[in-house]
């Protein structure tokens with residue numbers, strides 16, 4: 001059989017032991033093929049050779065009717081006996097060069113890769129290798145991966161950078177299900193080369209389902225639309241960026257965009273759920289109300305789950321790290337319901353507990369926007385340049401803040417907002433600098449947290465604006481709709497301009513009076529004042 005060009009989009013790995021009670025394996029297989037599975041690997045861990053060959057043969061007969069290629073897990077002898085398209089082997093199975101000699105030039109060979117070292121070794125044998133299976137992305141009940149660190153979407157992205165340009169295809173595997181698929185596809189765009197997955201491999205999401213046709217259709221729709229967006233955007237900007245028509249974008253257009261979002265927020269008053277810290281909760285709710293949105297400060301896992309369809313955006317600020325379970329559910333549901341998710345990892349570098357909590361949360365969901373001061377962004381970027389001291393940024397920050405936010409935006413597939421005396425915002429291709437703000441912001445507690453709340457408000461406004469203008473059309477290729485770079489700029493600019501106006505008031509005598517004046521000036525702020533005072537530069 002000549003070597004075929006495999007579509008790896010939805011890669012089914014079989015597992016008869018995971019079928020729901022009463023469901024026949026061949027019936028489930030056929031339904032999944034009807035739903036849109038593009039390649040099948042027969043994986044039989046308990047069958048003897050005769051049974052394996054029998055199952056593989058019948059699987060191939062069914063897959064042939066749908067023109068879907070079949071691969072065999074581990075067993076070269078079964079592949080040769082049945083005449084399948086190729087094999088998938090693990091790190092401790094037959095060496096790739098020997099496998100190639102045994103099965104010939106035209107058969108497909110896939111290899112499991114668990115880290116960048118294995119990926120580097122894989123590219124040395126690229127002449128013999130067609131694709132890699134990268135995993136485990138998340139915990140899985142379908143295979144014992146004890147002792148192995150799960151990769152998360154960003155770990156997958158690091159491996160995709162290693163194989164970029166070597167002609168090796170890629171699928172991710174392990175714990176992949178419909179709700180975390182958009183997070184995986186968007187969050188694994190490789191930071192250096194914007195390489196993306198060719199597909200996703202699943203066992204339980206399809207095999208354990210009573211409705212494998214629907215399960216496969218749902219997965220396929222999301223992978224297909226992600227690939228469509230990749231084709232459209234490739235070469236123009238980062239695949240996860242949402243701002244369209246960047247050519248010739250200037251500062252004036254950005255300010256116009258901010259003015260537009262102010263109007264939408266006032267008209268639509270979206271609900272913004274904020275899981276934030278005890279210190280700032282009251283002020284965060286007040287600034288939210290002042291700009292025209294409607295705050296909810298719900299944290300219970302059940303409540304945030306049920307609220308998610310109704311909210312415009314969600315903020316997760318882990319300043320006092322109280323509600324981890326609620327944060328996990330709220331973030332995951334924001335991804336499921338495609339709502340903007342703003343992450344404020346307060347003092348993330350200060351303790352190992354905070355670093356671990358951030359990693360745990362980021363394994364659960366994909367943030368749309370990450371906001372932090374120099375110490376927090378430094379910790380997220382694993383930079384040694386800025387050391388963390390509690391919640392305060394150490395020193396003045398980075399030598400080249402623009403490059404830091406741009407690189408982190410690409411690594412995390414999120415908009416990055418770095419706050420400080422000067423603010424920097426990037427989506428991984430564009431960097432915006434904002435030089436507004438009063439010195440009083442450093443004298444009140446939680447000014448950064450309040451800025452995060454406003455970013456969430458304008459993220460909600462931006463999503464609503466997109467849906468209004470596109471007649472409620474949700475583009476599946478994007479985790480959230482709307483211009484999230486502009487939303488981040490709006491939150492920062494409006495907060496810092498209002499702080500300047502408040503600081504200049506005659507009745508402001510110090511931080512206490514400033515705090516109240518700031519809420520008033522946010523409430524009274526007009527687009528004209530924002531335009532007049534804005535100090536915004538595209539770098």
Ligand SMILES: Cc1ncc(COP(=O)(O)OP(=O)(O)O)c(N)n1
Nearest residue numbers: 074088089090091112133134173201
């Ligand atoms: C697509 C894909 N990726 C990874 C694996 C895991 O293969 P392996 O490491 O050989 O482990 P077993 O599947 O043999 O338990 C896979 N099967 N498919």
Ligand SMILES: Cc1nc(C(=O)O)sc1CCOP(=O)(O)O
Nearest residue numbers: 135136140142174175202203204
């Ligand atoms: C077969 C397999 N290999 C993995 C790896 O990490 O190499 S994870 C895995 C199981 C995938 O099953 P599910 O989609 O049900 O999580």
